[in-house]
Amino acid sequence: MIGGAVPQQGKLVAGGASAMLASAARLAVLLAVLLIIVQALIVVQARPQDLITGIHGMADIIRRATPPDFSHIDDTFWPALETIDIAIFGTIAGIIMALPLAVLAAANVTPSRPFYYAARGLIGFTRSVPDLVWALFFVTAVGLGPFPGGLALAVHSIGMLGRLFAETIEHMDMAPIDALALTGARRLQIFTHGVVPSVLPSLLGISLYRLDENIRSSLVLGFVGAGGIGFQLLTAMNLFQYREVSLLLIVTFVIVLGAERLSAALRQKLA
Amino acid sequence: MLEVRGLSHRYPNGTEALAEFDVSVRAGELVIVLGGNGSGKTTLLRCIARALDPAAGAVRVNGTDLTRLSGEKLRRARLDLAVISQHAALVRRRSVLANVATGALGRHATLWTALGGLPAGELEAAHRHLAEVGLDHLARQRAGTLSGGQAQRVAIARALAQHPRVLLADEPVASLDPEAAEDIMRLLRRLAAEEHLAVLCVLHQVELAYRYADRVVGIRAGRVAFDLPCAEVSREAVHRLYLSEAA
Numbered sequence: 001m002i003g004g005a006v007p008q009q010g011k012l013v014a015g016g017a018s019a020m021l022a023s024a025a026r027l028a029v030l031l032a033v034l035l036i037i038v039q040a041l042i043v044v045q046a047r048p049q050d051l052i053t054g055i056h057g058m059a060d061i062i063r064r065a066t067p068p069d070f071s072h073i074d075d076t077f078w079p080a081l082e083t084i085d086i087a088i089f090g091t092i093a094g095i096i097m098a099l100p101l102a103v104l105a106a107a108n109v110t111p112s113r114p115f116y117y118a119a120r121g122l123i124g125f126t127r128s129v130p131d132l133v134w135a136l137f138f139v140t141a142v143g144l145g146p147f148p149g150g151l152a153l154a155v156h157s158i159g160m161l162g163r164l165f166a167e168t169i170e171h172m173d174m175a176p177i178d179a180l181a182l183t184g185a186r187r188l189q190i191f192t193h194g195v196v197p198s199v200l201p202s203l204l205g206i207s208l209y210r211l212d213e214n215i216r217s218s219l220v221l222g223f224v225g226a227g228g229i230g231f232q233l234l235t236a237m238n239l240f241q242y243r244e245v246s247l248l249l250i251v252t253f254v255i256v257l258g259a260e261r262l263s264a265a266l267r268q269k270l271a
Numbered sequence: 272m273l274e275v276r277g278l279s280h281r282y283p284n285g286t287e288a289l290a291e292f293d294v295s296v297r298a299g300e301l302v303i304v305l306g307g308n309g310s311g312k313t314t315l316l317r318c319i320a321r322a323l324d325p326a327a328g329a330v331r332v333n334g335t336d337l338t339r340l341s342g343e344k345l346r347r348a349r350l351d352l353a354v355i356s357q358h359a360a361l362v363r364r365r366s367v368l369a370n371v372a373t374g375a376l377g378r379h380a381t382l383w384t385a386l387g388g389l390p391a392g393e394l395e396a397a398h399r400h401l402a403e404v405g406l407d408h409l410a411r412q413r414a415g416t417l418s419g420g421q422a423q424r425v426a427i428a429r430a431l432a433q434h435p436r437v438l439l440a441d442e443p444v445a446s447l448d449p450e451a452a453e454d455i456m457r458l459l460r461r462l463a464a465e466e467h468l469a470v471l472c473v474l475h476q477v478e479l480a481y482r483y484a485d486r487v488v489g490i491r492a493g494r495v496a497f498d499l500p501c502a503e504v505s506r507e508a509v510h511r512l513y514l515s516e517a518a
Contacts, residue, residue: 179360179426182320183433184349184377192387193373197365 061242068250069243076229076251082146083228083255086221087214090153094214095207098123098158102165109169109177109195123166127159131217135226149226153214161210168202169195205267212263219252229255272298272469273319273437278328280311280318280493288314289325289493296437296469301460303480304473306490307513312473315490316439319471320354321345332437350377353430357442359422363415367406367425370414371397374432393432400428404458420451427458431466438462440472444479452476456483477509 104110104119134155138148177194185193222230229248236244273296280289288311296302306312318325321337330337332351340348353374361370375393376384384390401407404424409417414425423443430438440459444452460483463470474480480487480501487504489496489512497508 173363175356175358175360176362178322179354179356179429180373180376182322182349182352182354183374183429184346185373186346186377186380186385188385189376192385193376194362196387197362201364 064240065242065246067243068247069241070247072244072247076232076248079222079227079229079232080251080255083218083222083230084215084259086146086149086153086218086226086228087211087259089150090157090214090218091207091211093150093154094157094161094210097154098161098165099203101158101162102169103191103195105162105166106169108172108174109191119162119166123159123162125159126155127163129156129159131156132220132224135221135224139225144225144227146227149218149221149228152221152226153217156217157210157214160213161206164206165199165203168199168206172198201270205270208263208266208270212259215259216256219256272296272300272333273471274329274331275315275319276329276331278315278318278330279326280314280323281326287493289318292328292490292493292495294471294488294495294498296471298436298467298469299463300485301463301470301472301483302486302488303484304471304488304490305475305477305480305509305512306473306496310490310512311493312490313441314493316354316441316471316473320352320439321349322354346377350433351436353433353435353438355423355426355430355438355440355443357445359417359419359426361414361417361422361425361429363413365414366410367401367412367414367417368394368397368410370425371400371428371432374400374429375434377433397428397432400431401425403431403462404428418451420447420454423447423451423455424458427455427462431462436469438468438470440470442473442475445475452479459483 101119101123104115105123107116110116110119131152134152135149138151142148142151172195176198177190180190180194218226218228219230219233222228222232223234225231229252233245233248233252236242236248273294275292275294278289278292279287281287292311292315294302294304294315304312304315314323317323318328319330319337321330321340325338328338332348335348335351337345337348337352361367362373365373369389372389372393375390375396379390379393381390398407398410401410404427406421406424406428409421409425414422417425426443438459443459444455447455456479459470459472462468463485472484481504484501486498486500487509488498489504489508491512496512497504499508
């Protein structure tokens with residue numbers, strides 16, 4: 001009994017030490033999180049009191065923005081259509097360019113490693129540059145209007161869609177693909193008859209989600225001259241036409257909500 | 272029809288999976304391979320189909336040695352060799368008919384089939400193959416909705432669409448209930464006899480092997496333990512295959 005008690009005591013001592021270590025680690029994590037929050041508050045120069053002193057200014061803008069000026073509703077149709085079409089163009093062009101890149105960037109179907117790394121690099125680059133920067137770039141290149149907006153969304157979508165498409169292809173069940181290869185089917189036939197039908201619903205779901213995102217992005221792109229309702233919103237704000245601004249915000253809200261609902265409904269059908 | 276001589280394979284970790292393995296299957300013959308887990312059964316079929324590259328040996332289908340082929344020549348040679356795996360490996364979102372017709376893709380080098388179209392002539396043939404496995408009434412159904420036994424029958428119909436001379440079946444009844452397993456084995460037996468296919472089938476179910484095989488090959492540690500007509504295989508010899516697994 002006594003002989004057995006000694007190692008048990010040893011275990012208790014070791015157990016107590018590991019519990020203390022765990023507590024110390026938890027405390028260190030908590031301190032690190034607090035440190036991150038405090039440095040963020042300092043860097044952004046957070047001054048909550050300014051919100052209280054600025055409440056009069058905000059109330060003044062809201063007063064001047066109400067009621068919305070519905071007499072301009074006819075003028076919003078074309079920019080609204082332009083906004084939606086920028087997103088449609090950007091999404092479709094993005095899909096067309098992202099799909100072949102995704103095939104090259106999917107480890108399980110890529111024809112060779114150099115293609116894989118080149119495709120991954122291009123996808124990473126187009127994704128890491130924000131769409132607003134792409135819009136500024138294309139406005140400089142092709143001038144003001146909806147076209148640079150569409151191009152900006154297309155290039156940024158390559159990155160977002162390419163990565164998600166590649167991940168979908170990588171996670172698909174390879175058994176049907178291997179089975180087709182063993183029948184003597186050619187590479188392209190294996191791709192069109194095996195890979196495409198297996199991943200198509202997922203790719204369509206991702207594309208619809210991207211369209212929804214692009215509609216929201218295309219509203220902002222107008223602020224840098226890339227057309228659509230954002231451009232009209234910026235103009236109205238610069239001219240202090242706050243009642244028109246509130247009308248445009250209502251139209252924006254309807255577009256975003258409509259796109260979100262439509263995209264969600266279509267994705268549910270595909271599931 | 273199928274002749275395997277001195278087939279050897281070693282995994283990258285050094286494990287010897289197959290060693291000097293010999294087996295042959297004539298047209299119209301159903302040969303069943305029995306062996307414990309890890310004895311090399313699946314590796315044998317994968318090496319024959321060239322899904323794995325054997326380290327040594329020859330795999331002759333109608334006299335052509337597959338181990339010496341690569342690229343387009345290997346693809347063409349594969350047309351004579353159909354493989355059925357444990358899980359039917361169908362494209363779940365396509366129809367049963369389309370899945371069967373894809374078995375014939377290797378014989379069609381058209382732009383239409385490269386773009387995802389099915390060769391028109393093969394659809395009629397696919398209906399015939401489905402009728403052969405008793406599932407023509409499910410032709411328009413999605414493959415993902417089938418039961419395990421039905422899916423395996425569709426996989427066999429897809430193999431028939433390939434017009435093979437040799438059929439390799441890797442545990443085709445492993446995930447099926449006893450009734451469905453009997454159905455599949457009866458079908459393989461009938462196809463061997465009526466279509467003059469050389470069928471090499473890996474199984475775990477000893478009783479099915481006794482009922483349906485013309486010959487039984489025992490495999491132990493990647494080597495041939497015995498290769499005998501079904502009637503000459505003793506229960507003790509089979510028992511020893513699985514004893515070595517337990518040891």
